[in-house]
Amino acid sequence: MSEQSLPAPSGELVSSAYRQALEVIASVEPRxxxxxxxxLADQRASLKLIASENYASPAVLLTMGTWFSDKYAEGTVGHRFYAGCQNVDTVESLAAEHAKELFGAEYAYVQPHSGIDANLTAYWAILAHRVEGPWLKDAGVKNMNDLTEADWEKLRHELGNQRLLGMSLDAGGHLTHGFRPNISGKMFHQNQYGTDPETGLLDYDALRAKAKEFKPLILVAGYSAYPRRVNFAKMREIADEVGATLMVDMAHFAGLVAGKVFTGDEDPIPHAHVVTSTSHKSLRGPRGGFILATEEYAPSVDRGCPMVLGGPLSHVMAAKAVAFAEARTPAFQSYAQSIADNAKSLAEGLQKRGTKLVTDGTDNHIVLLDVSSYGLTGRQAESALLDAGVVTNRNSVPSDPNGAWYTSGIRIGTPALTSRGFGGDEFDTVADLIVHVLQNTEAGTTAAGAPSKASYVLGEGVADKIRAASAELLDKHPLYPGLDLS
Structure with missing residues (x-):
């Protein structure tokens, strides 16, 4: 097993655990x-290149299937609204302790159920800290219950008229960074910053000018489809110049922060007031979210339940603790570096075969292809690749003429296949397989004979050829080696 491969106990131990679990499940609902x-069979047989997906270790997966799922535990450690939460307190404390040590953070909150929940909790925590608290003090009110209806009306108006500046969706931002259809775009008077139209890179001077003009309460940094690193020291300078709270969404690249690939100005923890993340993706944990913050913001974030969240998922918090513990090892640092190295190999392999990449490359885990040069939309390319066993997702490119549904891009990432042990040479081969599919796919037409943005024609025999070539690569790096469900 290579250093970057998934940590796992012996194959028979894991196999026995899963065989017995599936027998119990099948006794109730065999389907x-x-x-x-x-x-499991499908994941083993596919080249998983979705940048937001990974493979959790057996220890993480098994941790989620326990009786912690049965326990309600609204509140915080030592201050629950239910009795009998002493073991949940242990689990949450351990997860938070590991998170703080892993990232070097002053405070960690591990209750959010997802990345979107983490962002929503962070937004309301910042509003409570920056708006609600000072407003109550100025109003001379110590207890929220003492507010009159007129006071509430004024406070609602104040909370609902704050400004947020985030990265635009087509530049690589996330829908929770102020995109109108998302609740973040409805909560705030929002504006967006983009990237340089020529290079696709962040223009910090332009961002600074927009922030000075817009004067947001919250400046959001981070991305879901930007293939470059961000200078968070500069982002903090801009936030300080306009009196904004800097919030960083590191959901995509948390594993690269944990693994010390991103350090100094590229590490958001020393520079941001609040950092949100998921615990899966490049961090290789369970599906869930968490928040890191300075001590100043800790009391407000700690109000996530009941302010925004319901009962925490105690079984998932336990799995987060296990994943954070795994990430605090030298092996994980080696894995994180391999993610970035493999992304470069993948990008270079695509470019030398004539594929256009947004920003002309990558220095994180994401590679963003512009497939318009192949005469395809992102949706057509995504579907053709899936037919060939290559799992990707379509994604907008800057100023995308096809919009957010059909798109002109394909986003791919290296965390999952790196977990399987793939190296640079194999990612170069993966690039060759991708290009072969794109070169042999044509845009289809509608029933009326007009050009279609969805239908496509994949060359005869291409899917079988690519699946066979993929199988050779995948067989060398089995997923969950030794896990036998037969």
């Missing part, structure tokens, strides 16, 4: 057991 087996 769920069958779907579970099939999902």
């Amino acid at each position: 769920i057991a069958d779907a579970t087996r099939q999902e």
Whole structure:
């Protein structure tokens, strides 16, 4: 097993655990057991290149299937609204402790159920800290229950008229960074910053000028489809110049921060007031979210439940603790560096075969292809690649003429296949397989004969050829080696 491969106990131990678990499930609903087996088979047989997906270790996966799922535990450690939460307190404390040590943060909140929940909790925590608290003090009110209806009306108006500046969706930002259809775009008077139209790179001078003009309460940094690193020291300078709270969404690149690939100005923790993240993606943990913050913001973030969240998922918090513990090892640092190295190999492999990349490359885990040069939309390319067993997702490119549904881009990432042990030479081969599919796919037409943005024609025999070539690569790096469900 290579250093970057998934940590796992002996194959027979894991196999026995899962065989017995599936037998129990099948005794109640055999179709769920069958779907579970099939999902493992499908993942084993596919080149998983979705940048936001990974493979959690057996220890992380097994931690989620316990009786912690049965326990309600609204509140915080030592201050619950339910009795009998002493073991949940242990789990949450350990997860927060590991997160603080892993990232060098002053405070960690591990209750959010997802990245979107983490962002929503962070937004309301910042509003409570920056708006609600000072407003109550100025109003001479110590207890929220003492507010009159007129006071509430004024406070609602104040909370609902704050400004947020985030990265635009087509530049690589996330829908929770102020995109109108998302609740973040409805909560705030929002504005967006983009990238340089020529290079696709962040223009910090232009961002600074927009921030000075817009004067946001919250400046959001971070991305879901930007293939470059961000200078968070500069982002903090801009935030300080306009009196904004700097919030960084590191959901995509948390593993590169944890693994010390991003350090100094590229590490958001020393520079941001509040940092949100998911615990899966490049961090290789369970599906969930968490928040890191300075001590100044800790009391407001700690109000996530009941302010925004319901009961925490105690079984998932336990799995977060296990994943954070795994990430605090030298092996994880080696894995994180391999993610970035492999992304460069993948990008170079695509470019030398004539594929256009947004920003002309990558220095994180993301490679963003502009497939318009192949005469395809992102949706057509995504579907053709899936037919060939290459799992990607379509994504907008800057100033995308096809919009956010059909798109002109394909976003790919290296965390999952790196977990399987793929190296640079294999990612170069993956690039060759991708290009072969794109070169042999044509845009289709509608029933009326007009050009279609969705239908496509994949060359005869291409899917079988690519699947066979993929199988050779995948067989060398089995997923969950030793795990046998038969």
